[in-house]
Amino acid sequence: MPAVDERRLGVLSGLAAYGMWGLFPLYFPLLEPAGGVEIVAHRVVWSLVFVTLLLTVARSWAAVRAAVADRRTLLVLLGAALLIAVNWLVFVVAVNSGHVVETSLGYFINPLVSVLLGVVVFAERLRPLQWVAVGTAAVAVAVLTVDYGRPPWIALALAASFGLYGLMKKLVRVAAAPGLFVETALVVVPAVVVLAVLQARGEGTAGTAGTGHLLLLMGSGVATAIPLLLFAAATRRVPLSTVGLLQYVTPLMQLAIGVFVYREPMPPARLAGFVIVWVALAVFTADSLRQARAGARRRAAEVAPAPV
Numbered sequence: 001m002p003a004v005d006e007r008r009l010g011v012l013s014g015l016a017a018y019g020m021w022g023l024f025p026l027y028f029p030l031l032e033p034a035g036g037v038e039i040v041a042h043r044v045v046w047s048l049v050f051v052t053l054l055l056t057v058a059r060s061w062a063a064v065r066a067a068v069a070d071r072r073t074l075l076v077l078l079g080a081a082l083l084i085a086v087n088w089l090v091f092v093v094a095v096n097s098g099h100v101v102e103t104s105l106g107y108f109i110n111p112l113v114s115v116l117l118g119v120v121v122f123a124e125r126l127r128p129l130q131w132v133a134v135g136t137a138a139v140a141v142a143v144l145t146v147d148y149g150r151p152p153w154i155a156l157a158l159a160a161s162f163g164l165y166g167l168m169k170k171l172v173r174v175a176a177a178p179g180l181f182v183e184t185a186l187v188v189v190p191a192v193v194v195l196a197v198l199q200a201r202g203e204g205t206a207g208t209a210g211t212g213h214l215l216l217l218m219g220s221g222v223a224t225a226i227p228l229l230l231f232a233a234a235t236r237r238v239p240l241s242t243v244g245l246l247q248y249v250t251p252l253m254q255l256a257i258g259v260f261v262y263r264e265p266m267p268p269a270r271l272a273g274f275v276i277v278w279v280a281l282a283v284f285t286a287d288s289l290r291q292a293r294a295g296a297r298r299r300a301a302e303v304a305p306a307p308v
Contacts, residue, residue: 014230014231018246025258026257028095038195038198040085042217046219048184048185050221051184058177060177063175063177067178074182078183078186081182082187083164084161090154090158091158100264106156107247112133115133129284130287133280133284134280146269176228177232234246
């Protein structure tokens with residue numbers, strides 16, 4: 001495909017992925033009366049079923065076998081699986097208990113958490129504007145702590161778990177579908193045990209809340225896998241700086257849903273905290289774009305023909 005069409009397809013794929021993630025606060029309340037643990041267990045099981053079918057159709061089992069054969073890759077993916085399970089559980093419980101606005105905060109600050117993880121784990125050196133962004137975000141967390149009367153634990157847990165999940169994925173090179181298969185396969189046994197125990201206690205909802213409810217639970221697997229595959233398609237076709245800008249679509253949609261659909265309160269102090277976060281993100285994004293342009297100019301200069 002021409003480069004322009006590839007880039008357009010990448011942007012559309014990224015928008016679709018982040019748009020679907022942004023709509024999750026509208027989807028998971030539909031799964032009630034199932035609780036958070038049951039929803040996550042179903043999400044694991046049906047994600048595995050869907051990705052199994054996908055890999056079979058695409059004949060991509062070689063990548064799965066390669067990942068399973070490498071012990072280091074397997075251990076890293078196990079860590080990733082546990083982290084994303086925690087992320088899913090916190091998100092579902094938060095959304096279904098009326099904390100959609102706070103979940104959006106978690107994904108707003110996630111890029112800055114990822115930067116800090118780079119410093120701690122990879123000993124990366126931050127540029128001055130990156131330090132400004134991180135410091136500004138810390139001020140925002142302090143403001144929101146005063147507003148909530150507690151630290152914004154939901155936002156911090158989501159940002160930390162997803163940031164660490166991204167760190168784990170950075171340590172291995174496995175494509176989206178094979179990686180998701182291995183991750184869900186590693187935790188599917190506990191998920192099945194959870195569902196069996198809930199059914200034995202009469203607390204499971206899959207067989208008691210109607211066919212529509214069961215189909216919605218099964219659909220959580222599809223809703224999990226498709227955005228990940230679209231995201232992978234986007235990252236292959238557009239620069240990471242573009243992907244970095246697109247990622248703010250998700251928390252913006254979640255914030256709008258929390259405020260305008262679920263009518264969650266947004267007092268002035270909380271709004272001030274969010275505005276400070278947005279200032280931090282603006283500084284961070286501007287610095288990232290400046291560095292990306294500078295890198296592009298350097299690469300162009302390196303490949304330019306020497307003067308005669």
